[in-house]
Amino acid sequence: MPLIELDDIHKIYQLGQTEVAALCGVSLTVDGAEFVAVMGPSGSGKSTLMNTLGCLDRPTRGTYSLDGEEVSKMSANGRADLRNRKIGFVFQNFNLLARTSALENVELPLLYSRHVSPRQRRKRAKELLERVGLGDRMDHHPGQLSGGQQQRVAIARALVNEPAILMADEPTGNLDSRTSSEVMRLLCKLNDEGGITLVIVTHEQVVARHAKRILILRDGLVECDTSDFSAALHALHGPETVGYGGSPGACRLGGEVCLWGAFRGSQVGHSDRRKPRSSLVVDLSQQLFDLLTTPFAKAFGDRQR
Ligand SMILES: Nc1ncnc2c1ncn2[C@@H]1O[C@H](COP(=O)(O)OP(=O)(O)O)[C@@H](O)[C@H]1O
Numbered sequence: 693m694p695l696i697e698l699d700d701i702h703k704i705y706q707l708g709q710t711e712v713a714a715l716c717g718v719s720l721t722v723d724g725a726e727f728v729a730v731m732g733p734s735g736s737g738k739s740t741l742m743n744t745l746g747c748l749d750r751p752t753r754g755t756y757s758l759d760g761e762e763v764s765k766m767s768a769n770g771r772a773d774l775r776n777r778k779i780g781f782v783f784q785n786f787n788l789l790a791r792t793s794a795l796e797n798v799e800l801p802l803l804y805s806r807h808v809s810p811r812q813r814r815k816r817a818k819e820l821l822e823r824v825g826l827g828d829r830m831d832h833h834p835g836q837l838s839g840g841q842q843q844r845v846a847i848a849r850a851l852v853n854e855p856a857i858l859m860a861d862e863p864t865g866n867l868d869s870r871t872s873s874e875v876m877r878l879l880c881k882l883n884d885e886g887g888i889t890l891v892i893v894t895h896e897q898v899v900a901r902h903a904k905r906i907l908i909l910r911d912g913l914v915e916c917d918t919s920d921f922s923a924a925l926h927a928l929h930g931p932e933t934v935g936y937g938g939s940p941g942a943c944r945l946g947g948e949v950c951l952w953g954a955f956r957g958s959q960v961g962h963s964d965r966r967k968p969r970s971s972l973v974v975d976l977s978q979q980l981f982d983l984l985t986t987p988f989a990k991a992f993g994d995r996q997r
């Protein structure tokens with residue numbers, strides 16, 4: 693049984709007399725231990741989808757079952773209860789309490805739990821801070837921590853209820869690239885070793901690249917659902933702008949080969965997410981180059997000659 697099952701989800705916001713259709717029939721399933729990145733242009737419905745998945749909001753139409761429980765018919769209280777049991781949230785701006793230590797911030801979600809004693813609460817929070825590499829920062833307040841450390845505290849807090857799913861809307865949006873990759877490494881580890889399901893909204897390719905599956909939303913619909921990073925970028929930007937961080941690369945799209953990047957020397961990387969990036973470096977001879985006849989390759993070919 694899938695962990696998440698959305699069937700024909702519509703979300704219509706009523707703005708005075710006008711209706712805004714934010715989701716227009718989204719159907720998808722997510723299994724336990726998947727790592728899904730959600731991408732798409734601004735206004736495509738990413739946050740609405742996350743709010744729906746996170747049981748924060750109720751769809752206008754369609755059904756949503758989370759771990760076998762039907763969410764769309766639940767009351768607000770029912771949804772809150774389910775959310776607390778199943779989902780941890782990570783936000784772009786960390787959302788930590790300022791005058792509160794890292795340890796207390798992580799304990800917070802358990803504060804009102806009848807099932808967890810204060811001693812267990814503290815023990816669990818400590819363990820989680822150690823797990824995110826902050827064992828030596830437990831007494832620091834958020835203001836005494838770097839952005840990346842604050843986000844790691846927030847991740848520990850999201851995990852304290854032992855949720856099945858971790859949801860994050862732009863978790864690295866406020867971080868520099870080095871710190872961002874540190875946070876992504878942690879999330880990948882939680883997914884790989886802890887088996888936690890990750891659903892992450894991001895507009896950053898370097899973040900989405902870590903995911904095992906990418907959904908591209910457009911106009912409230914899932915336009916592309918793929919485990920092929922290059923195909924996802926293609927759906928997001930169109931073939932002309934497929935690229936990644938300026939590194940040279942190539943990908944196969946519908947039988948055609950696309951190239952991008954600066955072709956210095958005679959080598960070009962082949963970017964297939966299922967193979968390590970460096971394992972398939974081909975010699976870009978003139979002959980091979982002539983074989984690659986997509987408009988994109990031609991554009992680069994013209995520049996090379
Ligand atoms: N509370 C709301 N009331 C009315 N319209 C909304 C509301 N929230 C989002 N929308 C509209 O729904 C569409 C999708 O928004 P959103 O899910 O925030 O997109 P994204 O996160 O991809 O930028 C947009 O057209 C947005 O203007």
Ligand SMILES: [Mg+2]
Nearest residue numbers: 735738739740
């Ligand atoms: Mg958004």
